Amino acid sequence: MTQTADQTLAIIVPAYNEEDAIPVFLRVMTPVFDDIRASGLTPRLVFVNDGSRDATVQAIAAADWPVDVQLLCLSRNFGKEAALTAGLAHVDDDAVVVMDADLQDPPELIAQMIAHWRKGAKVVLGRRTDRSEDGPLKRKSAQWFYRLHNQISSIEIPYNVGDFRLMDRRVVEAVNQLPENRRFMKGIFAWVGFEPVFIDYKRERRSVGRSKFSGWKLWRFAVEGITSFSEVPLIMWTYLGALISMLAFLYASYIVISTLIFGADTPGYASMITVVLFLGGIQVLGIGILGEYLGRVYSEVKRRPSFVIAEDLHIPARGGSDDG
Ligand code: UDP
Numbered sequence: 001m002t003q004t005a006d007q008t009l010a011i012i013v014p015a016y017n018e019e020d021a022i023p024v025f026l027r028v029m030t031p032v033f034d035d036i037r038a039s040g041l042t043p044r045l046v047f048v049n050d051g052s053r054d055a056t057v058q059a060i061a062a063a064d065w066p067v068d069v070q071l072l073c074l075s076r077n078f079g080k081e082a083a084l085t086a087g088l089a090h091v092d093d094d095a096v097v098v099m100d101a102d103l104q105d106p107p108e109l110i111a112q113m114i115a116h117w118r119k120g121a122k123v124v125l126g127r128r129t130d131r132s133e134d135g136p137l138k139r140k141s142a143q144w145f146y147r148l149h150n151q152i153s154s155i156e157i158p159y160n161v162g163d164f165r166l167m168d169r170r171v172v173e174a175v176n177q178l179p180e181n182r183r184f185m186k187g188i189f190a191w192v193g194f195e196p197v198f199i200d201y202k203r204e205r206r207s208v209g210r211s212k213f214s215g216w217k218l219w220r221f222a223v224e225g226i227t228s229f230s231e232v233p234l235i236m237w238t239y240l241g242a243l244i245s246m247l248a249f250l251y252a253s254y255i256v257i258s259t260l261i262f263g264a265d266t267p268g269y270a271s272m273i274t275v276v277l278f279l280g281g282i283q284v285l286g287i288g289i290l291g292e293y294l295g296r297v298y299s300e301v302k303r304r305p306s307f308v309i310a311e312d313l314h315i316p317a318r319g320g321s322d323d324g
């Protein structure tokens with residue numbers, strides 16, 4: 001690959017209520033931009049304001065950016081997955097980095113990512129080897145999620161890989177081709193393939209503010225991920241149903257035979273009610289899982305876009321851009 005002078009790197013940053021994080025982000029990123037330029041790429045920033053209710057937009061507009069900034073404002077809060085989708089749909093740079101606004105993913109790694117990309121890697125993934133800043137419950141549940149997901153899905157999500165990554169333009173084009181509007185990005189990124197290179201790092205504490213992902217939101221995210229890329233929860237009922245019917249048949253045979261031999265037993269209310277309640281629970285659970293998928297089908301057939309852009313602003317680098 002020959003290196004042309006005007007290759008660009010877009011850094012996509014979804015931001016939801018991050019007004020306090022923006023100044024810190026600018027300060028920490030300033031030397032990183034120099035590193036990126038030193039590696040022969042022109043960096044630019046693409047913020048996706050995901051319907052923030054605070055002064056995130058003002059904070060971005062007021063900051064003194066040393067690079068060109070594109071600010072995509074979604075018309076409301078669509079969620080991080082949609083924000084990433086919007087960002088990726090609006091770039092055609094040679095390489096694209098996705099990172100959070102809260103600097104939990106160390107931006108110094110971007111230079112290493114670029115080095116791997118220069119050597120031919122199409123996807124470079126940041127892998128969190130140390131998540132001690134995340135809290136035991138989040139770590140444990142994340143581990144269960146990855147294990148379950150990978151056991152029952154046709155595609156494998158690498159463990160402890162978040163959205164922090166570098167992608168070649170070709171990978172971004174592939175991601176943009178997937179038409180679904182309920183977008184579980186970890187799954188989509190894995191689905192498009194391309195052999196990744198991993199860079200291990202320690203996940204840092206949030207620069208300021210609080211995580212936007214509560215327990216319930218994380219649970220829904222996990223359900224979304226599994227129902228997006230696995231049909232096992234849907235088809236396992238056939239087998240579970242067959243197993244239960246078989247056991248019921250055996251039990252019925254036993255009752256008939258024992259009645260024939262020993263005569264009528266005293267009616268077993270306890271075992272009866274147990275079986276009834278158990279089967280009732282199983283049925284409702286099965287219907288619930290059908291509902292998860294039906295809900296997805298329903299929202300996909302409506303063919304609604306996964307985001308709406310309210311504004312697409314351009315903030316030139318400080319000192320003005322010299323291309324006019
Ligand atoms: N985010 C977003 N929309 C949302 C929630 C979060 O764009 O509805 C952004 C947020 O501003 C941040 C990134 O997604 O840049 C990761 O969010 P957060 O740090 O709250 O998640 P965590 O790191 O705790 O998983």
Ligand code: MG
Nearest residue numbers: 100102104206
């Ligand atoms: Mg975070």
